Amino acid sequence: MESDYPLISEEEKDILQEIMNIAFGKAAAELAEVINIFVVLNVPYVKVLQAEELPEYLLYEVRDFSNISIVEQNFWGKFKGSAFLVFPAGAGKGLITMLDPDHETSFESGSIEVLEKETLMEIGNILIGACVGKITELLGDVVTYSPPKVVVENKPHDILPNKLFDPEYTAIVMKTLFRFDERNVNGFLFLVTTHESVAWIKQALAEFLERYE
Amino acid sequence: MTRKILIVDDSPISRKMLKSCLPKDEEYELHDAGDGLAGLEKFREVSPDVTFLDLTMPVMDGVEALEEMKKHDSQAVIIVSTADIQVKSIEKVTALGAFLVLKKPPTKENVKDALLKAYEFLKESHGI
Numbered sequence: 001m002e003s004d005y006p007l008i009s010e011e012e013k014d015i016l017q018e019i020m021n022i023a024f025g026k027a028a029a030e031l032a033e034v035i036n037i038f039v040v041l042n043v044p045y046v047k048v049l050q051a052e053e054l055p056e057y058l059l060y061e062v063r064d065f066s067n068i069s070i071v072e073q074n075f076w077g078k079f080k081g082s083a084f085l086v087f088p089a090g091a092g093k094g095l096i097t098m099l100d101p102d103h104e105t106s107f108e109s110g111s112i113e114v115l116e117k118e119t120l121m122e123i124g125n126i127l128i129g130a131c132v133g134k135i136t137e138l139l140g141d142v143v144t145y146s147p148p149k150v151v152v153e154n155k156p157h158d159i160l161p162n163k164l165f166d167p168e169y170t171a172i173v174m175k176t177l178f179r180f181d182e183r184n185v186n187g188f189l190f191l192v193t194t195h196e197s198v199a200w201i202k203q204a205l206a207e208f209l210e211r212y213e
Numbered sequence: 214m215t216r217k218i219l220i221v222d223d224s225p226i227s228r229k230m231l232k233s234c235l236p237k238d239e240e241y242e243l244h245d246a247g248d249g250l251a252g253l254e255k256f257r258e259v260s261p262d263v264t265f266l267d268l269t270m271p272v273m274d275g276v277e278a279l280e281e282m283k284k285h286d287s288q289a290v291i292i293v294s295t296a297d298i299q300v301k302s303i304e305k306v307t308a309l310g311a312f313l314v315l316k317k318p319p320t321k322e323n324v325k326d327a328l329l330k331a332y333e334f335l336k337e338s339h340g341i
Contacts, residue, residue, distance in 0.1 A: 011226070014224060014225055014226040015226050017224065017226075018224045018226045018227050018230075018317075018318075021224070021227075021269065021296045021317070022296040022317045022318055023296075024296070025269075025295070025296030025297045025298055025299075025317070026296070026298065028297065028299055029297075029298045029299045029300075032299045032300065032301065033300075038299060038301045038302075039299065041268075041269045041296075041297050042269065043223060043269055043270065043271060138318070209226070212229060212230040212233040212234070213233065
């Protein structure tokens with residue numbers, strides 16, 4: 001199946017990388033408006049994989065973390081896929097005070113685990129929503145989102161998806177590494193698009209670039 | 214008058230996008246570089262009238278490159294062209310002497326506007 005399907009060219013990868021750069025910059029700025037944080041950005045990376053290679057790839061990318069927390073959200077439109085925001089274990093607890101500096105909700109909301117989950121969900125909502133939203137805006141699409149799903153502190157092997165898409169299909173992975181400066185917390189955002197989005201992405205990238213010809 | 218423009222960005226597409234946004238009714242001597250260090254070397258070599266500088270780059274990031282460029286020429290006109298639009302980032306590069314910050318993606322209008330401001334400054338400060 002994959003061999004018959006057009007992969008993306010190096011130039012298309014470069015455009016996607018730049019679009020991811022712009023989109024994550026926007027997402028970081030939105031997060032910084034909500035909480036007092038500075039997000040250190042890195043150059044994003046785009047890779048085309050067979051979907052069956054995805055679990056191994058994701059596990060390799062987070063190999064420095066023994067336990068991780070993950071926010072997963074799916075999006076649907078012409079641009080269709082899944083977003084995974086990955087933090088090392090403990091990051092969520094450290095971030096609670098940033099969303100709730102006075103701990104006002106700690107007694108109402110119950111355990112620290114619940115608060116951690118809520119914090120990660122909120123940060124995930126902002127980063128994923130703003131990033132995917134900006135990508136689709138630049139490429140001329142609108143997407144809808146599933147509610148975010150949060151899994152807190154587990155072995156990467158147990159919580160990263162192992163059967164995301166049909167294994168014969170192609171997936172485009174866009175990765176960005178970031179750091180929350182004040183908390184010295186590193187994280188990853190992975191956007192994985194489905195096989196059926198590839199043709200549309202190619203067309204949308206060509207139209208995006210036409211504006212600059 | 215031919216203006217010397219230096220574009221420093223690790224993304225070839227981003228450099229292409231910016232070049233395409235330069236007003237067509239002027240003449241340029243264009244230079245570019247793919248990371249902060251190469252950009253700094255090119256900056257020292259060609260003394261551009263205006264430099265467009267990305268921030269998130271490998272080898273040497275734009276903040277460090279900006280600092281070094283301003284050490285070399287405190288009057289240099291350096292327009293930071295970036296996707297990092299966090300208020301703290303903008304404050305930081307402004308404090309380091311960036312002429313202005315241009316949000317990515319560039320548009321013909323905001324590039325033209327930025328260059329007009331830059332030329333006005335060059336005329337007042339350097340008489341060119």
